Amino acid sequence: MTSLKIFAAQIRKAELQEFKELGFGHIGGSLSITDTIAALYGEIMHYDPKDPSWDKRDRLVCSKGHAGPAIYATLALKGFFPMDWLMTLNKPGTRLPSHCDRNLTPGIDMTTGSLGQGASTAAGLALALKYDKSESRVYLIMGDGECNEGQVWEMALFAAHKKLGNLIAFIDYNHKQLDGTTDEIMNMGDIGAKFASFDWYVQTIDGSDPDLVAAAVHKAQKEQGDRPAMIVLNTIKGAGVPAVEAIEFNHHITISPEVADEAIAALDKVIGGV
Amino acid sequence: MYKVIYNGDKEKIAMKDAFAAAIEKLIEMDPQVVYLDADLMNSMSTTKVRKKYPERAIDCGIQEANMMGVAAGMSAAGKKPYAHTFGPFASRRCFDQAFLSIGYAKNNVRIIGSDPGVTAAYNGGTHMPFEDVALYRVVPGAAVIDIVDSVQLEDVLIKTKDRQGLTYIRTPRKNSVAVYEAGSEFEVGKANEVKDGTDVTIIAAGIMVAVALEAAAELAKEGISAQVLDMFTIKPLDEAAVIAAAKKTGAIVTAENCNIIGGLGSAVAECLAKNHPAPMRFVGVNDRFGQVGEEGYLRKVYELTPEKIIEMVREVVKLKLQK
Numbered sequence: 001m002t003s004l005k006i007f008a009a010q011i012r013k014a015e016l017q018e019f020k021e022l023g024f025g026h027i028g029g030s031l032s033i034t035d036t037i038a039a040l041y042g043e044i045m046h047y048d049p050k051d052p053s054w055d056k057r058d059r060l061v062c063s064k065g066h067a068g069p070a071i072y073a074t075l076a077l078k079g080f081f082p083m084d085w086l087m088t089l090n091k092p093g094t095r096l097p098s099h100c101d102r103n104l105t106p107g108i109d110m111t112t113g114s115l116g117q118g119a120s121t122a123a124g125l126a127l128a129l130k131y132d133k134s135e136s137r138v139y140l141i142m143g144d145g146e147c148n149e150g151q152v153w154e155m156a157l158f159a160a161h162k163k164l165g166n167l168i169a170f171i172d173y174n175h176k177q178l179d180g181t182t183d184e185i186m187n188m189g190d191i192g193a194k195f196a197s198f199d200w201y202v203q204t205i206d207g208s209d210p211d212l213v214a215a216a217v218h219k220a221q222k223e224q225g226d227r228p229a230m231i232v233l234n235t236i237k238g239a240g241v242p243a244v245e246a247i248e249f250n251h252h253i254t255i256s257p258e259v260a261d262e263a264i265a266a267l268d269k270v271i272g273g274v
Numbered sequence: 275m276y277k278v279i280y281n282g283d284k285e286k287i288a289m290k291d292a293f294a295a296a297i298e299k300l301i302e303m304d305p306q307v308v309y310l311d312a313d314l315m316n317s318m319s320t321t322k323v324r325k326k327y328p329e330r331a332i333d334c335g336i337q338e339a340n341m342m343g344v345a346a347g348m349s350a351a352g353k354k355p356y357a358h359t360f361g362p363f364a365s366r367r368c369f370d371q372a373f374l375s376i377g378y379a380k381n382n383v384r385i386i387g388s389d390p391g392v393t394a395a396y397n398g399g400t401h402m403p404f405e406d407v408a409l410y411r412v413v414p415g416a417a418v419i420d421i422v423d424s425v426q427l428e429d430v431l432i433k434t435k436d437r438q439g440l441t442y443i444r445t446p447r448k449n450s451v452a453v454y455e456a457g458s459e460f461e462v463g464k465a466n467e468v469k470d471g472t473d474v475t476i477i478a479a480g481i482m483v484a485v486a487l488e489a490a491a492e493l494a495k496e497g498i499s500a501q502v503l504d505m506f507t508i509k510p511l512d513e514a515a516v517i518a519a520a521k522k523t524g525a526i527v528t529a530e531n532c533n534i535i536g537g538l539g540s541a542v543a544e545c546l547a548k549n550h551p552a553p554m555r556f557v558g559v560n561d562r563f564g565q566v567g568e569e570g571y572l573r574k575v576y577e578l579t580p581e582k583i584i585e586m587v588r589e590v591v592k593l594k595l596q597k
Contacts, residue, residue: 055352061347101379102350102379102380103379103380109350110347110350110379111374111375111378111379111380113374114370114374116339117343117370117371117374117375118343119340119343120339120340120341120342120343120344120346120347120371120375121343121344121346121347121350121375121379122347123340123343123344123347124343124344124345124346124347124348124349124350124351125347125348125350125351126347127332127344127347127348128308128347128348128351128352128353129351131329132351150339151339151340151343151371154337154339154340155340155343157335157337158334158335158337158340158344161335
């Protein structure tokens with residue numbers, strides 16, 4: 001068991017505590033991206049929880065903004081804010097809204113939620129940092145369904161044209177969007193090949209292993225040159241919680257305390273090394 | 275401080291050239307200023323700025339939605355973006371991106387929509403924004419500015435450099451009628467009285483300020499003394515100036531180069547209804563789409579003329595006297 005895998009289990013546990021308290025949420029897509037977030041905050045990104053707006057930090061734009069709960073769990077574990085904030089998800093006056101908000105949550109770099117928009121804001125961040133000769137990098141997480149949006153493809157052209165070699169993007173290819181499988185609703189085909197044809201540096205990996213994700217990011221940093229990099233993550237919507245994985249439409253679902261507790265008990269075994 | 279020099283003559287400089295000069299000046303005055311365009315630099319005389327400052331004057335290609343997001347991201351990295359394209363593409367084409375990535379996310383971006391209303395002329399209905407003012411008025415915290423002439427354009431571009439949030443500026447590209455003396459200065463959110471008067475107040479914005487001044491000169495001949503206010507900042511509206519005008523003259527006519535619904539007329543009516551109801555009439559585009567044609571023809575078609583203002587003034591003064 002590697003430290004990143006344990007960190008991913010800790011994040012999942014904290015996510016389930018958020019969802020258990022609320023009783024519902026964007027559970028499937030928060031769980032599927034968790035291993036990538038573990039790699040980013042556990043090994044890859046430069047940041048300072050005591051100074052969330054440190055100007056030398058790397059930026060993360062989670063353009064699939066509904067995965068906010070996965071990031072909040074991670075930020076709390078890393079000390080950006082107290083763990084008990086997680087119990088306030090979506091409650092009146094909370095600083096942890098359903099979708100990421102840079103003005104509410106310490107450590108959130110961009111407001112997202114209307115799909116496609118985070119793609120362009122990430123490109124803008126990367127362009128400004130590049131022209132400032134900053135060493136900071138920009139990481140962008142998009143959903144597979146999100147890639148239905150035309151704005152994503154505008155950004156794909158733009159980022160390659162502007163040679164954004166400081167941008168590394170991920171697609172959480174869990175093969176499901178709200179209404180069904182991506183094959184059924186809007187077939188994305190070989191999405192990696194599409195980005196490669198836009199002159200991106202592309203890798204396709206198993207996105208359920210944070211060590212593989214970290215390795216892919218290191219490889220991208222070494223190989224991308226002045227191209228933006230894309231890492232297509234083959235994932236499972238609801239990953240890590242079998243009861244959620246088994247639900248056909250698991251984009252926004254309810255969760256009972258029993259199901260949450262059962263999943264947390266299983267994760268505790270991973271965390272405890274049992 | 276501003277000085278009115280209106281005599282009906284046009285300015286010698288085209289608005290697009292004044293825009294290009296102001297953008298170059300801004301780039302030179304502040305290292306954080308960037309200017310973005312969506313493949314319309316050549317229409318805005320800014321190609322030479324891009325050649326001189328390729329990392330500061332950035333062509334985003336024909337991607338208005340992406341450009342608004344890029345501008346938002348650059349703002350989040352500390353830049354002060356000015357993003358230009360034609361009015362319809364700077365508003366309805368990318369409205370959700372402007373609304374969320376800039377407005378809601380509290381990024382600081384100036385959006386410039388050129389060729390407002392009938393000034394889109396030969397580009398026709400697809401390119402003729404009558405609705406941009408209404409759209410940006412409903413973005414919380416946004417400023418909406420309708421430019422009169424090149425003197426105002428340059429000063430407003432510079433004055434809004436550090437403004438927080440979304441600032442929408444609509445400006446013609448060709449030569450405007452000269453209203454202000456070179457060097458005049460403007461305060462965003464504050465109306466300018468460009469002509470004093472006692473019987474009626476014409477509250478105008480953009481190209482309609484010169485039309486209002488022309489109407490006021492005609493009205494003087496029939497003994498009606500018209501005050502003219504340049505309400506170049508449609509939002510936040512200078513409510514104090516509107517209320518003071520209603521108290522002083524007791525009769526209001528608005529004049530705007532956009533749809534009255536959601537535009538300057540709506541803003542003034544909301545203010546008067548709440549604070550100091552007074553007889554009021556509206557000159558502007560009356561819930562119609564644009565169409566192709568020479569600008570003078572279009573001004574007649576949409577009744578953006580001194581004659582229409584005079585007609586409305588006569589009506590409103592009559593109403594006032596009946597009260």
